[in-house]
Amino acid sequence: MTIIRKNRVFWLIVLAGVIIRTCLVYFSYDLNTDTDAWKYDHIAQNIAFKGIYSIQRLETPNAEPTALYPLVYPALLASVYYMFGYNPHLINYLHIALYVIACIVIFKLASIIFNETAGVWAILFFSFEPVVLLYSIIAMPEILIAVFLPLSIYLLIKFLQPDTRNRIRYKYLILSNIILGIAMLTKPVIFYFPLLSILFAFIYGRKSIRRAIIASLVTIIVVGLVISPWIIRNYKIWHKFCFVEVKGFVSPEKESLLKKIDYVKWIYRKYPGSIKNPAIRYILGTATITFYRTFVRTDNLHKYYMSDKIKPEGKNMDLELSVNLSGPNANDYIRLWRYSWKFAVLELLFLSTLLIIYVLASTGIFFALKYKKIKELLVLVFVILYFATIILLDSTSNSRYRFASAPFYAILAGYGLSRLLAFRNKTAKIEAR
Numbered sequence: 001m002t003i004i005r006k007n008r009v010f011w012l013i014v015l016a017g018v019i020i021r022t023c024l025v026y027f028s029y030d031l032n033t034d035t036d037a038w039k040y041d042h043i044a045q046n047i048a049f050k051g052i053y054s055i056q057r058l059e060t061p062n063a064e065p066t067a068l069y070p071l072v073y074p075a076l077l078a079s080v081y082y083m084f085g086y087n088p089h090l091i092n093y094l095h096i097a098l099y100v101i102a103c104i105v106i107f108k109l110a111s112i113i114f115n116e117t118a119g120v121w122a123i124l125f126f127s128f129e130p131v132v133l134l135y136s137i138i139a140m141p142e143i144l145i146a147v148f149l150p151l152s153i154y155l156l157i158k159f160l161q162p163d164t165r166n167r168i169r170y171k172y173l174i175l176s177n178i179i180l181g182i183a184m185l186t187k188p189v190i191f192y193f194p195l196l197s198i199l200f201a202f203i204y205g206r207k208s209i210r211r212a213i214i215a216s217l218v219t220i221i222v223v224g225l226v227i228s229p230w231i232i233r234n235y236k237i238w239h240k241f242c243f244v245e246v247k248g249f250v251s252p253e254k255e256s257l258l259k260k261i262d263y264v265k266w267i268y269r270k271y272p273g274s275i276k277n278p279a280i281r282y283i284l285g286t287a288t289i290t291f292y293r294t295f296v297r298t299d300n301l302h303k304y305y306m307s308d309k310i311k312p313e314g315k316n317m318d319l320e321l322s323v324n325l326s327g328p329n330a331n332d333y334i335r336l337w338r339y340s341w342k343f344a345v346l347e348l349l350f351l352s353t354l355l356i357i358y359v360l361a362s363t364g365i366f367f368a369l370k371y372k373k374i375k376e377l378l379v380l381v382f383v384i385l386y387f388a389t390i391i392l393l394d395s396t397s398n399s400r401y402r403f404a405s406a407p408f409y410a411i412l413a414g415y416g417l418s419r420l421l422a423f424r425n426k427t428a429k430i431e432a433r
Contacts, residue, residue, distance in 0.1 A: 020133070048086075070184075073140075095136055099127075102146040103123050123410075125360070135400050156176040177223050227243075365416075
């Protein structure tokens with residue numbers, strides 16, 4: 001594809017994504033009712049109208065500023081409420097604008113790692129990935145991570161690749177670390193990501209260990225300065241160092257982490273089959289339940305999904321959905337179809353889309369190895385493995401935790417598809433001769 005054609009295709013994909021998301025927002029009920037969005041909404045209202053950082057309702061007298069949800073996203077919502085008045089529906093449209101920004105950043109990152117063709121296909125996969133499609137319109141912070149994290153890595157690579165005069169551009173490193181710190185204050189799932197950034201620095205700068213050490217020190221110092229006011233604030237409230245919650249995954253408490261690991265071991269013992277293992281479900285999860293109950297409230301699907309004992313009345317008595325239902329097999333689809341054919345079709349569509357993306361991402365890894373793009377491959381694979389590890393350890397999470405890695409396996413899938421198409425075109429030209 002020529003540069004002009006690539007730009008046209010890119011903007012057509014983004015426009016299609018905007019139109020679909022706008023329709024979903026416009027024709028839906030309140031998108032934020034059945035999610036954790038209300039927590040961020042309460043904090044934002046308190047910031048905008050009472051000047052306190054509290055998760056309690058606005059009408060609560062003497063609300064205490066003890067909320068531990070990271071402050072960047074609630075502050076963004078608060079700024080919107082402060083300027084335009086309280087209008088939570090407006091936030092859904094703000095997310096569509098953030099989706100467009102995320103597409104631009106992901107395209108730039110894919111172009112610098114592989115090429116612009118891979119970037120165009122990456123945007124296609126990112127735009128219609130099920131979890132991205134859902135959480136890029138719901139008032140939750142995931143979409144901001146899809147902006148900040150790829151942008152941070154893009155700037156890091158710009159730093160690690162000297163310009164034509166072989167100058168070291170530390171401004172890119174500093175900007176990368178500032179954005180990374182802001183991202184950490186947006187979603188705690190990337191709390192340990194600076195350590196991975198340091199690993200990137202040593203991989204790229206293995207010919208200059210001195211440069212890698214300097215980059216590592218700058219990363220620790222800059223990111224530390226960005227997040228330190230938040231940690232100090234939490235220490236004053238809780239009298240201990242914590243980032244998000246007193247006993248959460250990102251807490252430095254050894255006992256809390258060991259409990260998480262023990263829980264995962266128990267899950268593996270109870271559900272030894274990979275499809276029935278909740279840890280695998282979170283990686284392959286499609287957020288179909290959330291999507292379905294957001295747009296179709298009449299069936300009350302969530303009640304049946306979350307309970308082991310409650311069964312629907314009448315003709316659907318044979319349906320026994322529980323929280324342990326993961327990626328449905330053939331029998332599950334039959335049962336789901338009896339309950340609601342719309343849900344069964346949606347689940348099948350979402351799961352098929354995910355599998356296609358994962359297969360193409362694996363193809364991208366294969367071609368990266370074949371063409372010896374080792375450094376680029378390592379950047380992407382380490383990112384994906386990082387988030388996979390977080391999900392496996394924190395098995396109380398859900399499918400939206402996968403959102404942060406979606407831009408990266410979309411890039412791999414885009415590269416895989418671009419290489420497959422290039423190989424097909426090359427074969428066709430040889431046959432034409």
